[in-house]
Amino acid sequence: MTDLGVPDLDIETLRLLVAIESARSLSGAARARGLSQPSASARVKEFEARWGLSLVRRSARGSTLTEDGEAVVAWGRAVMHAADTMRASLAAMSAEKVEGVAVAASLTVAEYLLPRWLGELHHRQPDVRPRLHVVNSELAAEEVRSGVADIGFIETAVMPRDLARRQVGRDRMAVVVAPAHRWARRRTPLTRAEMGDESWVLRERGSGSRSTFESALRRVPNVAMEGTSTATLIGAAMAGVGPAVVSARSVVAEIETGRLVEVPTTVEMLRPLTAVWRAEERLRRPAEDLLLIAMESMRWV
Structure with missing residues (x-):
């Protein structure tokens, strides 16, 4: 229970409900989340009981969300996004730096894109420990210019002419x-x-x-x-x-x-989403890999 006297949120069950919406089947959602069907069904029933709601409509043709279920999933997507952003940011902040890369990013990039990019960077180079500074585009460019950041991601049409740059999306x-x-x-x-x-x-x-x-x-x-x-x-x-x-x-x-x-x-x-770095310096491998990941990720967006 929270301090407000209401149940706390179960993010894993929210992820399961999102999977049900996508798969239109409890068994398909269970497979996607790595659960057995009985375990997935029990999770949903416990969540429904906890909140006094009916969220999933079950039939021989599959499982679909009720109107309440659709609302919960819409809210849940925002909650999961915030949790994923926090998880990626905490991971970047907490680990002792082995090989670091300092990243300055504008707000939209930092909130909605960088967590996925940093996750892929960790997969490719698990010893790299990023440091993320979330600032506006003007300050991100200034942190790169002053050497505080190795690479910056900005979201403005006004390009800094003294920095090397590449549009990623x-x-x-x-x-x-x-x-x-x-x-x-x-x-x-x-x-x-x-x-x-x-x-x-x-x-x-x-x-x-x-x-x-x-x-x-x-x-x-x-x-x-x-x-x-x-x-x-x-x-x-x-x-x-x-x-x-x-x-x-x-x-x-x-x-x-x-x-x-x-x-x-x-x-x-x-508006262009652009990576910037100091023109007189070659990007070190972690920053270069992050740039490539960003370009690959945005290719189909």
Whole structure:
């Protein structure tokens, strides 16, 4: 039980429920999670009993999620993402450095992409101990420039000309609003002029999100609130402070559950995800391998 007097979350069962949604079968989900079918079934029943919910509809044709089950899975994806991010970050921080690589990364890359990249780096080079600094794009470039970081990953269209660089992928920015916002019921895309008249919830200056939006808007936006994290922007948008511009990767769960609505626009907001390093130095092997992993990972995205 938690301090609030309610049961704690069982992340492994959340992973099993996600697998049931994908496999549409309890036995298939059990195999995917390395469980026996009786063990998987017992896990689901215990979870349902603990929370007083019916999550899985069982039939001769397979297992599907109930409406409550679909909501739990949508929330669970966000919980699992946060847990995976924390696990990768703790692993990078806690182990004694044998051969290190210092990585500076902007927020979206650090939250949604780097955990997978660092996991693959560990698989290939288990003795390498990364050190991760999560900063905005401008500061990530500065840490590389000053030698604090061996390699940086930034998400801005404004490239530092004094650093070597290679684009590893792209990220789409989305306009999101609370369901009660007048834009949530629009049938036509927002124009650049309409966007220019609105007051926005945005990241701070120096962030890739902010520079991408300003470049797309072609003017300095009106700001209702600034935040230094994506979570702050998402929370402010849900609270009705104003429309927010965030990475589409970061609001999948909120859009699936109806807590936010993505508003289409006539303005394309794609930003490059770019690796940067000091031009006068060759990347050491751990940093070079991380760059290759990033490029391989983003090839099909």
